[in-house]
Amino acid sequence: MPIYYRDQHIGTRRVDFLVQSIISVELKALTKLEDVHFAQAINYLEAYNLEVGLLISFGETSLNFKRLLNKKIKPENPNKPSR
Numbered sequence: 454m455p456i457y458y459r460d461q462h463i464g465t466r467r468v469d470f471l472v473q474s475i476i477s478v479e480l481k482a483l484t485k486l487e488d489v490h491f492a493q494a495i496n497y498l499e500a501y502n503l504e505v506g507l508l509i510s511f512g513e514t515s516l517n518f519k520r521l522l523n524k525k526i527k528p529e530n531p532n533k534p535s536r
Contacts, residue, residue, distance in 0.1 A: 456500050468497045477506035484512050491521070498523035 454471070456464045470478035479494045486508065494508045498521060506521040 454501060466497065466500060468501070471501075475503065475505065477501065477503050479506065479508050481508070481510040482512040483510050486510050486517065486519070491519070494521050495523065499525050502527055 454466055454468070455462055456466055468477045469480045472478060477494065477497050479490070479497065481490060483490070490508060490510075494506050498504070498506045502523075504523050504526045506523070507518055508521060509516070509518040
């Protein structure tokens with residue numbers, strides 16, 4: 454996905470899955486999720502202006518997942534109800 458800063462294209466990023474252009478899903482196969490993994494997932498939310506993300510790890514003894522929220526969400530249309 455393209456990344457813009459002040460209407461200038463500055464690069465691209467890629468999230469593992471983007472569900473209906475609303476939810477970012479990051480998959481990991483780690484024995485333990487670290488702060489850096491949460492920071493990466495939140496950074497994707499902010500860069501894509503998405504409200505919700507999932508960080509899922511398959512590397513632990515049981516499935517581990519966290520739901521993340523973008524606190525910096527910028528509404529596309531102030532008259533439109535939030536997602």
